[in-house]
Amino acid sequence: MTCLSRAPLINRFILPVVIIPIAAAACAAQTIDVDITPSHETNRFVPNQTLGAGIDRISTEAIDKDLVPATLQRVFAAGWQPVTFRQNTELAVQAWHWNPNGTWSDASGKGYFTGSSEPKEAIRYTYGYDLPHRGFTRNDGTDNSGFSRLSDGDLNTYWKSNPYLAERFTGEKDSLHPQWVVVDLSQPQQIDALRIRWADPFAAEFLVQFWTGDDPIHLPTRGIWQTFPNGAVHDGKGGTQTLRLSQEPQPVRFVRIWMTASSNTCDTHGAADPRNCVGYAIRELYLGTMNPEGEFADIVRHTPDQEQTTTYCSSVDPWHAPEDLGSTKQAHMGFDLFFSSGVTRGLPAVVPVAVLYDTPENAAAEMAYLEKRHYPVSYVEIGEEADGQYMLPEDYAALYVEWATALHRVDPSLKLGGPSFQGVNRDIETWPDQTGEVSWTVRFLKYLRAHNRLNDLAFFSFEHYPYEPCRIPWGSLYDEPELIGHIMQTWRDDGVPHDIPMLITESNLSSAASETSLDLFSGLWLADYVGSFLNNGGKGLYFFHYLPLQMEHGCNDSPGTFGFFTVDANYQVQQPLAQFFASQLINSEWIRSPQSEYRMFPAKSDLGDGAGHALITAYALRGGEQDWSVMIVNRDQFTAHRVRLQFTDDDRRVPRSFEGQVAISTFGREQYQWHPATTAFMAHSLQAAQRSVIENTKGYADPDGPIVNTNVAAAPGTSYKIPAASIVVLRGKLGR
Numbered sequence: 147m148t149c150l151s152r153a154p155l156i157n158r159f160i161l162p163v164v165i166i167p168i169a170a171a172a173c174a175a176q177t178i179d180v181d182i183t184p185s186h187e188t189n190r191f192v193p194n195q196t197l198g199a200g201i202d203r204i205s206t207e208a209i210d211k212d213l214v215p216a217t218l219q220r221v222f223a224a225g226w227q228p229v230t231f232r233q234n235t236e237l238a239v240q241a242w243h244w245n246p247n248g249t250w251s252d253a254s255g256k257g258y259f260t261g262s263s264e265p266k267e268a269i270r271y272t273y274g275y276d277l278p279h280r281g282f283t284r285n286d287g288t289d290n291s292g293f294s295r296l297s298d299g300d301l302n303t304y305w306k307s308n309p310y311l312a313e314r315f316t317g318e319k320d321s322l323h324p325q326w327v328v329v330d331l332s333q334p335q336q337i338d339a340l341r342i343r344w345a346d347p348f349a350a351e352f353l354v355q356f357w358t359g360d361d362p363i364h365l366p367t368r369g370i371w372q373t374f375p376n377g378a379v380h381d382g383k384g385g386t387q388t389l390r391l392s393q394e395p396q397p398v399r400f401v402r403i404w405m406t407a408s409s410n411t412c413d414t415h416g417a418a419d420p421r422n423c424v425g426y427a428i429r430e431l432y433l434g435t436m437n438p439e440g441e442f443a444d445i446v447r448h449t450p451d452q453e454q455t456t457t458y459c460s461s462v463d464p465w466h467a468p469e470d471l472g473s474t475k476q477a478h479m480g481f482d483l484f485f486s487s488g489v490t491r492g493l494p495a496v497v498p499v500a501v502l503y504d505t506p507e508n509a510a511a512e513m514a515y516l517e518k519r520h521y522p523v524s525y526v527e528i529g530e531e532a533d534g535q536y537m538l539p540e541d542y543a544a545l546y547v548e549w550a551t552a553l554h555r556v557d558p559s560l561k562l563g564g565p566s567f568q569g570v571n572r573d574i575e576t577w578p579d580q581t582g583e584v585s586w587t588v589r590f591l592k593y594l595r596a597h598n599r600l601n602d603l604a605f606f607s608f609e610h611y612p613y614e615p616c617r618i619p620w621g622s623l624y625d626e627p628e629l630i631g632h633i634m635q636t637w638r639d640d641g642v643p644h645d646i647p648m649l650i651t652e653s654n655l656s657s658a659a660s661e662t663s664l665d666l667f668s669g670l671w672l673a674d675y676v677g678s679f680l681n682n683g684g685k686g687l688y689f690f691h692y693l694p695l696q697m698e699h700g701c702n703d704s705p706g707t708f709g710f711f712t713v714d715a716n717y718q719v720q721q722p723l724a725q726f727f728a729s730q731l732i733n734s735e736w737i738r739s740p741q742s743e744y745r746m747f748p749a750k751s752d753l754g755d756g757a758g759h760a761l762i763t764a765y766a767l768r769g770g771e772q773d774w775s776v777m778i779v780n781r782d783q784f785t786a787h788r789v790r791l792q793f794t795d796d797d798r799r800v801p802r803s804f805e806g807q808v809a810i811s812t813f814g815r816e817q818y819q820w821h822p823a824t825t826a827f828m829a830h831s832l833q834a835a836q837r838s839v840i841e842n843t844k845g846y847a848d849p850d851g852p853i854v855n856t857n858v859a860a861a862p863g864t865s866y867k868i869p870a871a872s873i874v875v876l877r878g879k880l881g882r
Contacts, residue, residue: 175788175865176753180766180776183796188681189746193737194493195524196685197676199226199692200652201489203234203478206271211717212693213479213487220719221692222491224710224726225733227740228524229490230651230688231478233498236530238285239292240274240472241464242500244481244512251419256467258421260507263514269480275470277503279427281305281327281459283452286534291473294457296327296431299448304345304429306413307405308461308545310505312424316544321351321406323541325426328362329401329433330456335445336395339436341388342403345414345427348384351407353377354391357400363458363536366577367584371402384409388442395435403428415465425463458536464503485521489692494524496651496688499553501529501545502537506552513556525605525686526553527651528564533574539586540579543593550602561604565590566651569611571629573636587640605686606642607649608633610675615658616701623670623781624759627678634682647685654690659698659706664820664845666871669728669813673779673873676732677765680746689729694719697844704822705844712846724820727813727851728873735811735853735875736767736777744769749776753787762787762868774804775877780814780868788865793880804860805881812854814872820847 191197204212211217235242245261246269259275276292283294295303307325309315316323331337340354354377359369374391405426412423432444446455481497484490497516499509509528516523528549532542542565550562567574574586583589594600612629613622634648642648655663655671662668672689679687691708694717700706710726711719737744749764761782767775780787792801823844858864860878868874 175790176751176762178749178751178762178764178776178778178789178791180747180749180764180791180793182747182766182768182793186748187745188748189683190743191680191685191746192741192743193733194227194740196680196687197226197733197737198228198230198686198688200230200232200688200690201479201484201692202232202690203476204693204695205475206477208693208695208717209271209477209479209483213483213489215488217694217717217719218488220711221489221694224729225740226689226692226729227491227733228493228495229692230496230527231484231498232652232690233500233527233530234478235274236500236502237534238274238472239280239282239462239503240276241466241503242272242274242478244272244478244508245269245515246272248511251421252415257415257419257465258505258507259466260505261511261515263511263518265515265519268482268486270483271477272480273474273477274472275466276472277462277464277466278470279304279306279463279465281457281462283454283456283458286531290452293451293454294459296428296457296459297329297446297448297454298450299430300450301343301429304427305459306345306427306463306465307425307459308463309421309424310545310548311461311541312408314420314424315548318544320408323544324404324406325460326402326404327428327431327460328458329431329446330363330458331399331401331433331445332456334397334399335433336435337398337401337433338392338395339388339390339434339442340401341386341432341442341444343386343429344384345429346384346411347409347413347423347425347427348382348411349379349403349405349407349426350382350409351405352379352382353404354379354389355402355404356396356398357402362400362402362577367575371404371577382409384411388436390436401433421465431457461537461541462503464505481516481521482519485519492522494522496525496527496649496686497523498527498530499549501549502532502535506549509549510552510556513553513560517557523560525561525563525649527566527607528562530566531568531609532565533586534568538576539589540593543590547594547597547599547602550599554602562602563605563607563649565607567608569609569653569657571612571633573640585640587637587642591641600643603646605647605649606637607651608637610650610653611655611657613656615656616660618655618660618662618667620667620783621759623667623674626671626674627763630675630678631682634679634684648683649686649688650679650684651686651688652690653688654708658700659708660700661704661706661820661822661845663706663708663725664723664847666724666815666818666820669724669818670779670781670871670873672725672728673732673777674763677763677777677779681748681765689725721847721850723847724818727818727853731811731813731853731873731875732777735877736765736775738775738877739769742769751789753789755782762789772879773877774880775875778868778874778876780870780872780874782870784870786867786869788867790863790865791876802880803862804864804876804878805862806860806879808858808860808876808878810856810858810866811875812856812869812872813851814869816869817849817851817854818847819849821845
C-alpha cells in the first residue's frame, strides 16, 4: 500500500520560509520493515573511528579565534568525532611548507623545499608557495589568483613538467608518462601553424593535435585527439620551433602538444640537481596561421593574468623560491596547533601529504615529524583531487608509488590511501588509453596491480558534493540515497577490492555555499547522506567544515556556509543551524555511545509519492544485543505520516516490534525555520540580538532548536508520528 502526500508537485521545491500547512495525512499508518536477519547486516562501525569532520585552510584570524575552549565546546556539541586535515595547496597549484623550517635543495636558498623533521618551536601556521613554472591559467576549487607561464608573454618564464614523472624517478620510459599542454582558444579559430619557444629540457619527440569534440578537459570522451597532418615531430631540436601543421587552415578550438621523449638537458637552475634536467619546459606558445611567405600571424593572447589565452598542463615542477610565498591571510594550521588545541579530541586524525606539487622527501619528513611528536594518525591521504588537476591516472599512480615508498621507509605500518576524488556522482573518465579504457579508477588500480603495489592502498578516498550549486530543488532529497550508493558501487565495479575501506574525507551539499545550507533541507540531507553511506558499507565519513566561519557569498546574493553555525564579525557563535541539530540527532541520539561497535541492517518504508520516490527513508542500528535505534527521515515537505516498525528475521516467522519504553527524538520544521533577510525584516517584533544576526548573515533562524525528546510506551501495532520535513530517531528494545 502506498500513502500519497496531498502536497502539490510544486511543494517539492524550496519555497519562502513563511510556511502555510497544506494538509494532514489522511491515511492509515504505513510500515517500515527492518531486516534483522544476521546474514543481511550491511555494516559494522565504531563512531569515534568512523564519523568525523574536516578542517581546511582558513584565515589566520579564524584559526586564532576558533581554537579557544568556549568555541570548541560549541563545536563538540555536534558530536562529530575524528578529524581529517584537508590539504588545500594542491588546489591552488602551490607547494606546501608544512613546516616553515627546513632546507632548500639549492645552496643559494631556493629550489625544492624539505621541511625539518626535527621538532623545535611549535608550528602555528603553514603556507603555500606559488609555483613559478605553472602551466594552468586558473586554479581548481580555490581562489583564482595565478596564471600560466605558457601564454604570459614573458620569455624569461616557462612552464616545466614534474620531474618525478620522468624515467629517472619512475624507472619507466618517458613515453609511458607522456606530458602535455592544452591551449583553449575559447571558440573555433582558423589554425594551420604553431610556434613553440622551448626552454630546457625540450621535447625530442612530440605530437601536435586538435580535438574533434566539444571540450576535452571536462568531456574527455566526447571527441578524439587527432594529429595534424604535419603534427608528428621525431627530431625536436629545441629553441624556437615553427611548424606548418597543415596545408590549409582549419577551424580548431583546442590544441594539444603531447610529449613523449625528453632532451634531458638542464633548465635555468643548473645541472647540480638532476631534477632540473628531466621532463619538458616551454617558454611561450603561439598559434595561428602562416602565409605563403612564411609570415606567422599569432592569435594567442599573451598577458600575465587570467585574461590570457587559457592553457592546461599535465603536471607542474614544484621548484620555487622564498619570494613565491602566497597569501598569508589564509593558512593551514600548523600540526602542533592542530594536535594540541583539543580540536582532534585526542583521537587519531587523517593527515595529508602533498604529492602533485611536492617531493617525496618533504612528505617523508612530515611523517617523521609527526611520529617524533607522538601525534596519533589514523590514515595518510596522498594528494588532493588529482582528477581536478586533470592529471592522468598513470601519472598520479606513479607519484603514489614513489611517495608510498618514501613514507613506508619512515614507518611500514602507515595506512596510506587516496586519491581524494572531487565530489562527483559518476565514474571519472579521462582520455582513452591504448586499450580504449577511459575510467580513471580502473587505470589507477591497474597501474598499482601491474607494479605489485596494491598493498600500498590501505583505503580509497573521495569527496561527496552531490548537488550542482544554486540548483537544488526540494525534490533533490529523493536522490541522495541512490547517489551515494551508486558512486560507491561504481568504485567497486572499477576494481576497488572489497577489503579496502572507503572514506569520504570531505562532504556537504555542494561545492559552493548557498542559502540551501541554512535551510532545514540541509539537515534532512545530512541524515540521509550519513545513513546511506553507512548502509552501503562506508568506513569513514567527514563533515565539512568543522570550525565556525564567516558566511560566504552564495547564490542570488544570498549568504551560505559549509558549517553549522552563524558567527559575528569576531567569530563568536550566534546561532546553530540545521546541520548542527541534524548532527546532534545522528551522533547523540541515533548513536548513543561513540566508543561502542554498532551493526547496521537494511530498513525500507512502503510510503511513496506515487512517482517512484520514497517519502520516508529509515536507517537501523543495533548497539549491543538488545538496543535498537532507527533514524527516520520524512522528505515530505508539508505532510506528517504515521509509521509502524516491524523487525523481520528470515529465521523467525513472526515479525517483532518495539515493546516497552521507546525514546523519541524529533527535529523538524516545528524546531527550526530559516528566515531570509527579505522576509525577516518584515517582522517588527525582532529583538536586538536577532537584528544583529540578520545584519551579519542576511537572515536568521526562528525557531532555532532544540531537538525535542519524548517517550512512549510501545506495544505491537504502535504507530509513530513522523512530522513533515523532519528527522525522527526511535530507540527501544524488541519484544520477544
